[in-house]
Amino acid sequence: MNKWANMHPNNKQAKAFQTPAWLEPLRQAFWSNPNLLLASKATLAIALLAVPLVILGHSFIAVTLALGALAGALSETDDHPKGRIKSLVLKVVSFGISSLAVELLRPYPIILGLGLGVSTIVFLLIGGISERYRGVTFGAVLVGIYAMLGTEISPAWYWQPLLLPAGALFYGLFSLALLYYHPWRLLEEQLARGYLALSEYLNEKAALFPSDEKHQEKIRNQLALQNVQVVDALERCKEVLNSYGDALTDHAPLRPYLHYFIVLQGLHERAASSHERYDVLSRDPHNQELLEGIGQTLIQLSQATRQFATSLLTNVPYRHPVSLGWVVQVLTDQLEKHKTSDTHPLALLIRNLARSHQSLLHLSENQPGTLSPRLAKDQRSLMQRLKAQLSWDHPRLRHAIRLSLCFLIGFAISEGFNVAKGEWIILTSLFVCQPSYSETRRKLFQRILGTISGVVGGVLIVQLLPTMPGQLLLLLAAAFLFFFWLRRRYAVSVIFITIFVLSVFNLVANKGVALMLPRLIDTLIGSALAYATVRLLWPDWQSKRLPTLLNEAIQKNTAYFQAIIQEYQQQEADDDLPYRIARREAHRADNALVLAWQNMQVEPRKQQRFREQAFSLTYLNHALLSYLSAFGAHREQLQPANSEQLILANEILKVLQEAHVSAQKDKELIHLQSIQKQIRLRIKSSQQDAVQMQFTLLYNIADVTIQLLQQADFIQQAQPQATIKTEISNA
Structure with a gap:
């Protein structure tokens, strides 16, 4: 122990077996x-x-x-x-x-x-x-x-x-x-998943450059969905880092991984940033080369983050692609060709891309200093965490009761009707019954389709492998393919676990084929039970949750905006943990809104009351979060030259804080529109380039906030009775 x-993670003997040169490609692939x-x-x-x-x-x-x-x-x-x-x-x-x-x-x-x-x-x-x-x-x-x-x-x-x-x-x-x-494999694997998720996000975002208004809205919704994967990966990285931190007495070996995690957060913040309406800029033919260059740079950054993820998994030293440096340099040169390059609307974005390039370029270098960045931890005791779930409105308690009822009814059916291997009804309910209706419905079809395919395929394969060694080989092959597909595609994994069960009963009692029809029937009964339970007991229709989720998103965006302003006011800070917590919470609230829109697609038609509004909210809230990310990403480079920017930023912040507790948002909207006019005047009158760019970011924040509050006001007036609470756990 x-x-x-x-x-130490740099100890190669600890990280991998020494392999011959001819085996190295296979080792890396594995x-x-x-x-x-x-x-x-x-x-x-x-x-x-x-x-x-x-x-x-x-x-x-x-x-x-x-x-x-x-x-x-x-x-x-x-x-x-x-x-x-x-x-x-x-x-x-x-x-x-x-x-x-x-x-x-x-x-x-x-x-x-x-x-x-x-x-x-x-x-x-x-x-x-x-x-x-x-x-x-x-x-x-x-x-x-x-x-x-x-x-x-x-x-x-x-x-x-x-x-x-x-x-x-x-x-x-x-x-x-x-x-x-x-x-250190577990930690490297989680970090690699984070960098791979970011790579997919960057690759998706490249499609914005250039883009028109119609395609931009679709792309931004896809980005919001991909952002869910990135934020989930960051959360898992944090949990595993905390697990290692709690177990280690000497945190020095952990410091490189903490550095990779902090860099990943910075890369994500810059990747999520939006500085301008890119569809508007795409209409100007003079911006065409710059926009296409930005798209190519994002693709190169995507490939670089993927390469670093592979480096973490294979322990092969990361080599920063030379082509990325060339693309960034060409892009910078293209920007300088404009006489007013510093005030070009794409200047801040290109600066962001250059910083991401530099972060990846120096990612593997040893970092000076002895202090490790702190990570948020759940400080509650085990008993406090358990008691927190004992509320009747808590989703986990409701899920536990639903699943328990599924088991009881399934067991009663099995015993009362003497169903052959009726325990499969309970087993199916365990995997199909999920905390939400939408998740259960997805699992339902995947489980049924996978079981039918597994039964048909398994029975056919068994005829080709009737001997004991053949059955054993089939069992091991099915186990391998089940675990291989488990995290990638659930429906495919169900096919192979069905074949695995067939092999098990063939080996024990030579009854695998005979039990496949009862298994299929039991699967249908268990799936129907799971569906009926979730459909009838506390169905969490997204249209009812939407007002609360939107209110939560506004609250978290407000806290993130406040943390950004505090970072601007503090020239230097030893640790930006409060800022990182606020940023992550804003992203998690945004993800909850995105998932609500996604889950609404599979709900009954009569429950899709705010389907179009949910789509707009997903787009608008993620756009607001992107503008906030841009404002936060430049906090170190663009310190305010005077207090005007911060005064106006605080005015927007106050409007957001008031809107969070206000039932009618007319007053806040009028106030925000007046602030927006003030910012527009400041943009025209600003003499300093950096100040003008900051005012532009504030203008975009105010503009999207107005649209978001208008949608929020419409939904809250249309459904004032929605009071179902949504639990978003503390950092």
Whole structure:
């Protein structure tokens, strides 16, 4: 453990095995694909457990251990090795308790059904405490259902409570052994996901240069959706960094990763920035070369961030592309050809691109100083986090009750009608029933389609591999492909988990094909139960949530704007943690609004009341956040020469603060329009180029804010009764 706690990331022996030159391309291809790594690790663990025992004729023991390893892999979390050990201990204990309870209560179906319902609620609420507990409790519920499936073929009551936790323990120890040789892999993988998500965002944004008004609105909505992926990746990076920080006594080895994370946040802020109406600038033929050059620069930046992500995953030193420097230099030269280049409306954007280029160019250099940037952490105790979920309006408590009812009804159907392998009804409900209607509906079709395809494909393949070695090969291939597709495309992964189950029952009782029709029927029943439960119990229709989400977005944008103004007023600060928290919260609120619009697309037609308004709000709020990001991104380079900019910025801020608590926004809109006129006059009269550009940013902020408040006023007047609260967790 000391080696894990203090190993330096630059120690190559700790990071990767030494490989021959001819194997290096294969090694890089393997390590650069996290899905391939997960699939290989899980399949190898299952193979080590199952193959020898199947050969020796102990098929039941083999497949039960394999199911335990499968559950262990599905419930694994990204955590420091010390945290992984704690998680593994909790996992083995909870798996043992869950499977033992099923075995002991199986002769008493009423007690078993009630215990299943109550334990589901308890497990889900405990899982809401943290990511570590979420993985453990999900695995415990899953193992309990696996134990219900295996009780009929188990030789004795004690076999499953021993074998299922043993399989999870074996996989956990195997995973820890691999992590021992590469303890920083989890952190590198999360950072790589962040840089890859940013790469996709930059590539999408390149389509704005040039663009017309019609295409710009569509592109910006796509950017808002892609921004969800970037912000989620940043959140996961923060959590894993905190996990490592809590486990380490010496934070020096962690400092490079903290630096990569802070740089990623800066790159994201600049990428999310908007300085002007690019569709308006695209109409001027004199801007055509500059706009096309900006688009090419964004593509080059996208490729560079992708290369750095690959470098993190493969441990190959990052080489900044020379072509990016050339493109930035040509773009700068093109800007200088304009006689008034400093006041050109694209000057700030080009400056942003040049700064992003410099950040990537010097990304791998050792950073001076001994102080590490702080990261936001949830300071609440475990009990406080648990109590916070015990509100009737809390989405997790509602989800726990819905899922528990699904299990109870599914179990009653299974027992009352003597359904063959009726436990699959419960298993299907576990995966299909999601916290929201839209998520459940997506999972519903994916699960049904994947199961049907898996049944048909599996039955056909089994005919080609009728022997025991063939069935074992099919089981391992299905396990590998299931884990490979699990995080990429859920519907495809369901196909292979269905084939995996078919192979399991063929190995144990040679009944895999015979059980495929009952599995399909059970899948349909379980899916219907999940859908009906979410549809009837507290459906979170987005039209009802929209006013609250919009109000939350305005509030978070206001806090972000206030943090930007404070950064301008403070010439130097030791740590910009409050600024980073405010910025992240604004992005998370924006993401909630984007997801509400996206989820509305799959809701019943009569519930899509504000569909067009939701589309406009998604566009406007993300545009406002982009202008705020631009104002914040230049806080170090464009310090106000006088107080006029800050006075007007504070005036806009006050309007936003008042609008947040006001039911009718007419007064705020009139005030904001007068401020906008003042800013327009300042732009015309400004003599200093930097000041003029700052006024332009403020004008754009005011302009989009007016449109956003008008939409907010319309929705709030149309639906004043919407009071459903939306939980956005603290930083």
